[in-house]
Amino acid sequence: MNKNNLQQIAIDWFEQQNWTPFAFQKQVWTAFLQGKNGLLNAPTGSGKTYALWVAIVLEYIRKNPDYLSEHKKGLKAVWITPLKALSIEIKQAAERFVEGIGGPLTVGIRTGDTDQKERAAQKRKMPDLLITTPESLHLLLASKGYDQTFKNVTAIVIDEWHELLGSKRGVQTELALSRLKTIASQLRIWGISATIGNLDQARQVLLGSDSSAFENSTLIRANIKKKIKVKSIIPKKMETFPWRGHLGLHLLEEVIPIINKSKTTLLFTNTRSQCEIWFQKILEKHPEFAGEIAMHHGSINKETRIWVEHAIRNEQLKAVVCTSSLDLGVDFAPVETIIQIGGPKGVARFLQRAGRSGHQPGKESVIYFLPTHAIELIEASALQKAVKDKIVEDRVPYLNSYDVLVQYLTTLAVSNGFYPEEIFPEIKSTFCFQSITKEQYQWVLNFITMGAQSLQSYDEYKKVEIEADGKFKVNSRGVAMRHRLQIGTIVSDAILTVKYMKGGFLGSIEEWFVSKLKPGDVFTFAGRNLELFKVKNMQVLVRKSNKKTAKVPSWMGGRMSFSSEMSELLREEMYLANSTSGKSRELNALNHIFEKQRQDSIVPGPGQFLIETFKTREGYHAIFYPFEGRFVHEALGSLLAYRISLLSPITFSIAFNDYGFELLSDQEIDMQQVLDNDLFTTDFLSSDLRKSLNATEMARRKFRDVAVISGLVFTGYPDKLLKSKHLQSSSQLLFNVFKEYEPDNLLFQQAFTETFEHQLEEGRLQLAMERISTQTILWKRCQKPTPFSFPIITDRLREKLSSEKLADRIRKMTIQLEKS
């Protein structure tokens, strides 16, 4: 069958559905049939699934012209999705096409939700297309004979690649691909990505730098132009609008007419707790919405989430309060309006959310921005420009993630075993490990076999064994079982399930929140007020409560930062504040805040670097305003605190946001000395930064992830708490042990590298400091906190740095009682 005949099968089917294939779909079909790999840049709801799946089926037909009568058994294609929730949609779309053309191909799902029976059945007989997650793919690599399973796979599709790219799940995917490339000789690799700043790099990471797969690849853009309209919700009375805050409930009434006007509205919040509170407050103030409004976030049980998704599609809901759990996938035609509550921190995310509305062709997407505090209006203004100028940030891929490599090599040792010299070139071909040396590889091999770099007498370390013929293999069932339980790179707190005493699963909750509750306490969860009865066997047993006031779990979540592009836009907006014309609606609304700011301090212009100092009953505050985004401020704040701490013994608590950072101390900082000593210099930048990391606790947080991913910390058997008790240790303790006894351990070092280097794009800190060096430093001694300083000084998530002797600090301190 020639190419045109083949494609005609698809075109005919499209016509039966009253569709016409998009140009990008046809381009993908052609490129795929030519044997190319590639990256498809297409947004959600654009028909991207059919672009790849149709191509895979056509390739099968080309090789098996009698496809209608004969069925060649075995796995042919793998579809990787970052979210389990998306797999059903993909399956339905894939089946619709296969049934339409009358082929006998089957589609199966294998994720953490797939039950044991189904898994076993799949092992015996794989479906033709398997939809899975990166973690479940690695679990397949951890089972014996995986090479036979994947031998005849012709295509692997990585959906939503932009979501995986900037995370260790991306590294996990790269490693799996490096193995599959060898096993499956006919393999084609395709990624699907939304628009991000570094699409070309995304393709390179997917296919391997300088690989033949990359040489033989193409980038196809869907070029679907979407009109997006951004509207800020500006408070009517700016005077009473808070200077800080993160809930945005002041503007709740402004939201009601917007909800009433559209068929369905999605309200995006940044955290799950904010989501819970908004949902409750809307119902409390407007009980008429009961039954027409729902909530959707990652901790709510799967059935409820699926019900909400269906209800959106069936137009049963007026509004859904949600988190990033509704960012991806699923097409929601009835959604007409989006409201973003609080800064989205990224243009790509904001655009993606905006794209959730107005799915009918030619329809405009409308997104409202609801600021949660005054200064956020500047962000709103900057976002509008970013959307207009299509400035989208990069997703930065990880480099040298030894923790993921340790896990991966153990995975291979658990299943078939491996010969190091066979695997090395595969690993070296990935983007993540392109610069790995033989020595570093040997370090990792030693680590998984000896738990050290040399063999010690009496040592009982047991993990991977080296067999007589040089094969690396796990032979202990216990080691294998514990490893399989830990495969993955998403590290979270222990998760407990929330259940009614009478039965009925409500969702899951992080252990640390529950640990703060006593039986009888009332907390809000899944939109209900619940009373804690007891915690038993990883279950939180609750009953309904009529109490009005309740605690709300605040889920920890990664704090995001502005990209350099967004920071620049933000600075430019800020500088406009001093001009008399060209100001946006948002900036004009802030006039009275700017006036207040000028009373005691200034609103800095482009050539000015503002430092404010003042004293409150908390101590001495020094606020610095680089306007460079949170990540730069984390680095710069620690660096400066470290350099100041060398001048004399002092202890700091450091806070950061996207606008600036604060150094808070019980002593006054000698600012004149800071300026005279040129502490913003870029000399010795990297070594000072390194030392500041040693002095703060920042690397500890990263080490926690590294320790779990590499298997240093065992997180326990599900429902088998007691047996693993002797194996539990906190990564905090482990961090101290490594700091003391094995500071050159690559995994320990990795925690330091990741703290700044990963989140700061190359040289961004240096550039920021060079920019500051061209500015005039304006040091304002203020009487009280200024409007700009307010969101920073009230932030409770802080870093510490001290050059004082511990005993001296203790003598100045007082007992802090646990709240009971």
Add this chain to the structure above:
Amino acid sequence: MKTKTITSHAQTFTLHPSGALYWHETDMLLITDVHLGKVSHFRKHGSAVPQSAIPYNFDKLDRTFAHFKPRVLCFLGDLFHSVINSEWLLFSEWIKNITAKVVLVTGNHDIISPLKYEEVNVHVTPQWQIGAVLLTHIPEEREHVFTISGHIHPGIRLQGLGRQSLSIPCFFKTPTQLILPAFGAFTGNYTMNPSENDEVFVITEDEVIQVDLTRFMH
């Protein structure tokens, strides 16, 4: 090393920065929650905790023992973390050089057979009462008795101006008992909430510091 000496129930005790307690009247050194074998236990199960951390506990024991040279050495439980492993060999070598009488008051982690301990001349007992003083692993309140125990790894949270806070191990004393901090490296703290009549002594690398509770209790 700055130690701290206190009296209670007509007995004199010296608190050492290592977390050890010296009881003058009986010439006895009390040490709790060493958790020997923990590193090896983790390694045996595939968690590569640095081996070089193993000698630390023995070195610390040596230093503390040399400081007091007591007649009796009493471990207040959780001497070993789990089942027997290669660190037992190090322990039986180490104990040979100890001239004092050695007693183990067993804790919940002590699952190694008492017979093994008897072999190396360690006397094993669930509790030990000497006059009005009760030595036990798990803290307990008993009438007319002063209890010395371990088990919970007591610690305290301190706060100061400039949003400073610290979590730090401590000796925790109530009118009827004294709870010792964990001696072993690679162990954590449990945060205590002192009330009016309690006394708290935090330990740093080289100092025992009493925290003034009266100033700050509300």
